[in-house]
Amino acid sequence: MPQVSERGILMPASPIRRLAPLANAAKARGTKVYHLNIGQPDVPTPPEGLAALKNIDRKVLEYSPSDGLPSLRKKLKEYYKRFNIEVETDDIIVTTGGSEAVLFAFMACLDPGDEIIVPEPAYANYMAFAISAGAKIVTVPSTIDEGFALPNVDKFEALITPRTKGILICNPNNPTGYLYTMKEMLQIRDLVKKYDLFLFSDEVYREFCYTGAPYISAFHLPGIEEQVVLVDSVSKRYNECGIRIGALITKHPELKKNVMKFCQARLSPPLLGQIVAEASIDTSPEYMLATYNEYVERRKFLIDQINKIPGCYTPIPMGAFYTVVKLPVDDADKFCQWCLSDFSLDGETIFMAPAAGFYTTPGMGKDEVRMAYVLEKDELAKAMKVLAAALEAYPGKTI
Amino acid sequence: MPQVSERGILMPASPIRRLAPLANAAKARGTKVYHLNIGQPDVPTPPEGLAALKNIDRKVLEYSPSDGLPSLRKKLKEYYKRFNIEVETDDIIVTTGGSEAVLFAFMACLDPGDEIIVPEPAYANYMAFAISAGAKIVTVPSTIDEGFALPNVDKFEALITPRTKGILICNPNNPTGYLYTMKEMLQIRDLVKKYDLFLFSDEVYREFCYTGAPYISAFHLPGIEEQVVLVDSVSKRYNECGIRIGALITKHPELKKNVMKFCQARLSPPLLGQIVAEASIDTSPEYMLATYNEYVERRKFLIDQINKIPGCYTPIPMGAFYTVVKLPVDDADKFCQWCLSDFSLDGETIFMAPAAGFYTTPGMGKDEVRMAYVLEKDELAKAMKVLAAALEAYPGKTI
Numbered sequence: 001m002p003q004v005s006e007r008g009i010l011m012p013a014s015p016i017r018r019l020a021p022l023a024n025a026a027k028a029r030g031t032k033v034y035h036l037n038i039g040q041p042d043v044p045t046p047p048e049g050l051a052a053l054k055n056i057d058r059k060v061l062e063y064s065p066s067d068g069l070p071s072l073r074k075k076l077k078e079y080y081k082r083f084n085i086e087v088e089t090d091d092i093i094v095t096t097g098g099s100e101a102v103l104f105a106f107m108a109c110l111d112p113g114d115e116i117i118v119p120e121p122a123y124a125n126y127m128a129f130a131i132s133a134g135a136k137i138v139t140v141p142s143t144i145d146e147g148f149a150l151p152n153v154d155k156f157e158a159l160i161t162p163r164t165k166g167i168l169i170c171n172p173n174n175p176t177g178y179l180y181t182m183k184e185m186l187q188i189r190d191l192v193k194k195y196d197l198f199l200f201s202d203e204v205y206r207e208f209c210y211t212g213a214p215y216i217s218a219f220h221l222p223g224i225e226e227q228v229v230l231v232d233s234v235s236k237r238y239n240e241c242g243i244r245i246g247a248l249i250t251k252h253p254e255l256k257k258n259v260m261k262f263c264q265a266r267l268s269p270p271l272l273g274q275i276v277a278e279a280s281i282d283t284s285p286e287y288m289l290a291t292y293n294e295y296v297e298r299r300k301f302l303i304d305q306i307n308k309i310p311g312c313y314t315p316i317p318m319g320a321f322y323t324v325v326k327l328p329v330d331d332a333d334k335f336c337q338w339c340l341s342d343f344s345l346d347g348e349t350i351f352m353a354p355a356a357g358f359y360t361t362p363g364m365g366k367d368e369v370r371m372a373y374v375l376e377k378d379e380l381a382k383a384m385k386v387l388a389a390a391l392e393a394y395p396g397k398t399i
Numbered sequence: 400m401p402q403v404s405e406r407g408i409l410m411p412a413s414p415i416r417r418l419a420p421l422a423n424a425a426k427a428r429g430t431k432v433y434h435l436n437i438g439q440p441d442v443p444t445p446p447e448g449l450a451a452l453k454n455i456d457r458k459v460l461e462y463s464p465s466d467g468l469p470s471l472r473k474k475l476k477e478y479y480k481r482f483n484i485e486v487e488t489d490d491i492i493v494t495t496g497g498s499e500a501v502l503f504a505f506m507a508c509l510d511p512g513d514e515i516i517v518p519e520p521a522y523a524n525y526m527a528f529a530i531s532a533g534a535k536i537v538t539v540p541s542t543i544d545e546g547f548a549l550p551n552v553d554k555f556e557a558l559i560t561p562r563t564k565g566i567l568i569c570n571p572n573n574p575t576g577y578l579y580t581m582k583e584m585l586q587i588r589d590l591v592k593k594y595d596l597f598l599f600s601d602e603v604y605r606e607f608c609y610t611g612a613p614y615i616s617a618f619h620l621p622g623i624e625e626q627v628v629l630v631d632s633v634s635k636r637y638n639e640c641g642i643r644i645g646a647l648i649t650k651h652p653e654l655k656k657n658v659m660k661f662c663q664a665r666l667s668p669p670l671l672g673q674i675v676a677e678a679s680i681d682t683s684p685e686y687m688l689a690t691y692n693e694y695v696e697r698r699k700f701l702i703d704q705i706n707k708i709p710g711c712y713t714p715i716p717m718g719a720f721y722t723v724v725k726l727p728v729d730d731a732d733k734f735c736q737w738c739l740s741d742f743s744l745d746g747e748t749i750f751m752a753p754a755a756g757f758y759t760t761p762g763m764g765k766d767e768v769r770m771a772y773v774l775e776k777d778e779l780a781k782a783m784k785v786l787a788a789a790l791e792a793y794p795g796k797t798i
Contacts, residue, residue, distance in 0.1 A: 001625050001651060002564060002597050007532075008507040008657030017465055017663045044458040053671070054453050059443040061639040061675065066416055096495055096643070099665040107531060108407040112511060128664035132506060133406075134533060165401060198401050226400050240460040242670030244495070244643075252400060258407030264416045265527035266498040271641030272452070272671035276460065 011131050015124050015357025015370075022340035023351045031344045034375065034383035037353040039174070039321060041374040043239040043294060045280070046287050052279035053272070064271050066263040068094020068247075072278040076232075076247060079281050083206060085219045085230075091251050093259055094269045098204050098233030098246035103129045105229045105248055108258035109198050110135035110165050116200065117159050118168040119150060121175055121324060121358035121365060123202065126168060136163075139360045144326055144368065147315040148176035153187040160191075166198030166229075167191065171216070172205040175358050175370040176324050177317020179213055189221040199224060204233040204246075205320035207288065210296055213318065219249075226252045236321075238280040239291070243273030295321050298373040298380060305384040306371075309391065311399040314371075322372050324355055324365075330396035332356065332369050338394060345389045348382060367398075410530050414523050414756025414769075421739035422750045430743045433774065433782035436752040438573070438720060440773040442638040442693060444679070445686050451678035452671070463670050465662040467493020467646075471677040475631075475646060478680050482605060484618045484629075490650050492658055493668045497603050497632030497645035502528045504628045504647055507657035508597050509534035509564050515599065516558050517567040518549060520574055520723060520757035520764055522601070525567060535562075538759045543725055543767065546714040547575035552586040559590075565597030565628075566590065570615070571604040574757050574769040575723050576716020578612055588620040598623060603632040603645070604719035606687065609695055612717065618648075625651045635720075637679040638690070642672030694720050697772040697779060704783040705770075708790065710798040713770075721771050723754055723764075729795035731755065731768050737793060744788045747781060766797075 016038050023033050067073070073092045080087055095101040102125070110116065112134030118126060120139035130137045140155045142148045156167065167188060171180045180188075192199045201218035209215045218228040233246035250256055263269075299317065306314050311328025329335040333354040343349055355368035373380060391397055415437050422432050466472070472491045479486055494500040501524070509515065511533030517525060519538035529536045539554045541547045555566065566587060570579045579587075591598045600617035608614045617627040632645035649655055662668075698716065705713050710727025728734040732753040742748055754767035772779060790796055 001653075002508070002595050004651075004653045004657045005506065005508055005510045005513075005532075007510055008660060011657070011660040011664070013660055014465075014663035017666075020464070038462070040462050042459060045460045049460070050455070053455060056449070056452060059449075060441060061444045061448070061641045063437070063439050063640045065419070066413075096669070097666065103665070107404065109401070109404055111404045111406055112533060114404075125664045125666075128660065132661070132664070133404075134511060196401050241462045242460045242667065244667070244669045252403075254400075254403045258403040258410070261407060261410040261412055261527065262531070264413035265410070265524045265531070266502070267416075267496065267524075268641065268643070270495070270643045270669040270672055272675070273669055276671070 007131060011128055012124065012357060014128070016353045019336060019340060019351065022337060026340050026349055030347065032348040033340070034348065034350045034379060034386065036371040036383060037351045039236065039372045039374055040241055041236070041239045042376060043291050045240045046238050046283035048283045049238060049240060049276040049280035052275050056275065061271055063268040064274055066268055067260060068269055069274045069278065072274050075278055075281045083215065083217060085217050087219065087249055087251070091249050093248045093256070093263060094274060095246045095248050096269045097235065097244040098202065098231050099125065101231040101246045101248035102126060102202070103132060104259050104262045105200055105231065106130055106133040106135055107262055108255055109229065113163055114165045115161060115163045116166045116168050117156050117164060120360060121355060123170055123174045124357045127360065137360060141361055141364060142176070144313070144315060144324060148173070148178045148324070150180060150184040153191055156191055160195055164195065164197060166200055168200040170202040172209055172319025174205065174320050175322045175355065177320050177322055179209055179211065179318035180216060181213070182216055185216045185221060189224055192224050192227055197227065198229055199227050200229045200231065202231040204231065204236055207237040207292065208295055208321060209319040210299060211318045229255070234277045234280060238283065240276060240280065243276050244270050245273040245277040295373065298377060301377050302371065302373045302380050305381070309388045311391070321374055322370055324368050324370055326368050328391065328397055328399040329367055329394060330398060332367050334396060335394055336369060339390050343390050343393060345386045348386055350383050350386045350390070406530060410527055411523065411756060413527070415752045418735060418739060418750065421736060425739050425748055429746065431747040432739070433747065433749045433778060433785065435770040435782060436750045438635065438771045438773055439640055440635070440638045441775060442690050444639045445637050445682035447682045448637060448639060448675040448679035451674050455674065460670055462667040463673055465667055466659060467668055468673045468677065471673050474677055474680045482614065482616060484616050486618065486648055486650070490648050492647045492655070492662060493673060494645045494647050495668045496634065496643040497601065497630050498524065500630040500645045500647035501525060501601070502531060503658050503661045504599055504630065505529055505532040505534055506661055507654055508628065512562055513564045514560060514562045515565045515567050516555050516563060519759060520754060522569055522573045523756045526759065536759060540760055540763060541575070543712070543714060543723060547572070547577045547723065549579060549583040552590055555590055559594055563594065563596060565599055567599040569601040571608055571718025573604065573719050574721045574754065576719050576721055578608055578610065578717035579615060580612070581615055584615045584620060588623055591623050591626055596626065597628055598626050599628045599630065601630040603630065603635055606636040606691065607694055607720060608718040609698060610717045628654070633676045633679060637682065639675060639679065642675050643669050644672040644676040694772065697776055700776050701770065701772045701779050704780070708787050710790070720773055721769055723767050723769055725767050727790060727796055727798040728766055728793060729797060731766050733795060734793055735768060738789050742789050742792060744785045747785055749782050749785045749789070
């Protein structure tokens with residue numbers, strides 16, 4: 001039998017989805033599984049988006065342009081304006097989810113052996129896309145004890161080599177919920193400018209900032225406009241993860257051309273998702289506020305509950321809808337598996353994402369998990385009961 | 400400004416979509432453009448597929464599993480059975496179009512520097528995906544004068560090196576319409592077996608074989624079941640290119656695992672497209688037959704018209720809905736551009752795909768174009784009038 005690629009062997013399995021077979025097995029046994037592992041909100045998709053589907057009067061579901069429907073791109077431009085992000089329609093390339101935006105950004109900017117610097121913990125799939133592109137992710141650790149604040153910019157600078165092509169940030173942050181300050185963003189800006197780097201900025205959670213601190217886009221930073229590669233997605237803000245619509249935004253003329261070649265190779269982003277996304281941008285401020293308020297409540301509830309459980313600790317996330325939690329266990333990966341395979345409380349268990357997969361530094365995050373607060377409060381309450389009971393019963397507990 | 404990647408610079412712009420800006424400019428001037436460049440049929444999507452959209456009663460458009468909805472995978476298994484392709488649900492991984500199936504096949508099988516052998520002319524985006532994976536496509540030329548028959552298998556064998564990992568075929572063929580014979584397929588099988596290679600087989604046009612000769616799937620070839628990587632797409636057979644649903648099918652246990660990592664990294668294929676695809680598999684035999692008959696007519700009509708124009712020649716395609724046409728011009732690329740930028744007949748012009756982009760051997764296909772017969776006969780008739788007049792007027796004509 002022919003051998004598969006080394007690249008594929010090197011690819012990490014997703015810490016978010018890797019344990020799904022265990023969850024499926026638990027469900028097959030009749031166990032209810034609370035999904036804290038994945039950012040799949042239970043909040044309804046905007047009625048405008050669903051109505052657009054019902055009202056499709058096309059006879060042929062044809063290809064769209066490779067860079068997306070012009071009407072969607074125009075509407076996205078207006079949407080970004082609300083956040084003082086001044087971009088032209090031509091700067092916006094519609095992608096198949098934010099995932100494809102990251103992949104194409106890496107493919108079009110990085111060659112094998114090139115490096116990008118990323119604060120860790122980081123969204124695990126960045127690593128996967130970097131490996132796809134043959135590039136190397138170099139991480140600057142941030143720690144739960146410091147609330148995952150951005151490490152001093154000196155630590156980034158110390159890692160710069162002739163192969164460094166960019167810095168990647170996710171703001172508000174997945175998995176930590178950290179929100180970068182203007183001071184931190186300006187330090188990154190200075191570094192990006194000084195070394196002529198790309199600044200990849202994943203800002204898909206911009207609607208979810210909870211502390212009154214402002215959301216700062218990479219495009220708000222003066223002097224590096226052509227170095228910014230912004231990654232966006234409609235998945236999270238409109239609760240339509242399944243439609244797979246995102247965007248890559250750049251003012252770099254050569255990069256636009258380069259990205260377009262990757263876009264043309266895959267022909268077009270999904271037509272139906274684009275129709276839903278375009279309609280969703282028109283959803284009411286009431287819808288957006290209700291969603292926001294829902295997360296504010298869930299966040300407070302979840303964080304309070306977690307920090308009440310002996311030996312558990314999580315800092316207060318400032319944005320997005322995730323938090324990293326320290327657990328009193330020998331190995332969070334084992335614990336997550338054990339919860340799915342060996343434990344249940346009244347026929348229920350929980351599915352969490354082991355945090356080690358969000359770090360590249362060996363050993364980091366070993367006693368941490370990522371939890372998403374995308375379930376309603378009653379469900380979160382039950383999930384936290386299961387967690388407390390599981391920690392009591394787990395043979396590898398450390399307290 | 401930071402430099403874009405060499406990989407991106409190396410990526411060919413799609414010969415199918417590269418001239419789209421010229422077509423858009425022509426349309427902006429009020430010129431009607433007949434799209435012979437792209438396999439975007441004007442045949443309606445099955446009513447079952449459209450009805451499934453209208454009847455969606457989901458409140459949340461959520462992620463699907465990374466390998467696709469189980470119900471769709473099950474239905475695909477039954478669909479393949481109709482063609483005597485015996486695969487299990489677990490062998491089928493749903494992808495974002497056939498495009499993603501090709502990309503993931505290359506990513507999961509090939510490392511930088513690995514080689515695959517492909518008869519040319521070949522679907523241009525294979526080259527793009529190979530470059531994405533850092534792999535090298537080595538081509539065996541087939542020629543219009545020999546009706547694009549598969550070159551003798553010795554020519555393939557002569558190209559095998561220690562880096563050769565696979566052979567790629569597209570059957571029925573895009574762009575040539577060639578349909579491989581059992582004898583040819585068995586020769587390929589023997590080679591694949593002898594050198595322990597992957598056989599990548601793109602079979603998205605299996606419904607469109609026009610000569611009574613049988614469609615032979617790579618999975619029909621005994622003894623290499625675990626070496627076959629089949630690429631499929633619902634786009635063409637159900638006229639729903641925009642929904643972006645395809646599949647990668649393999650019985651190779653390690654490859655399945657490897658591909659799944661790439662699937663998990665991009666989270667999920669499009670949910671809405673999967674719903675439409677699943678419903679479309681239930682479309683009536685009458686729908687499929689009507690579509691088939693439509694292409695039979697268009698094919699006869701187009702081929703007859705082309706071969707009537709002085710200096711033009713195309714062999715009769717046996718499958719798919721493309722044909723490669725030799726034109727009496729100095730440079731087909733220039734001619735295609737000229738048609739869009741400098742020519743119109745009664746306010747109309749044509750958009751063809753220059754065939755050089757389907758070859759890797761320099762100079763080959765220079766006087767050839769690919770045409771898709773995806774427009775209705777009246778439109779094809781007008782397009783052929785435009786072509787004849789354009790060839791009369793073109794300054795670089797060779798007769």
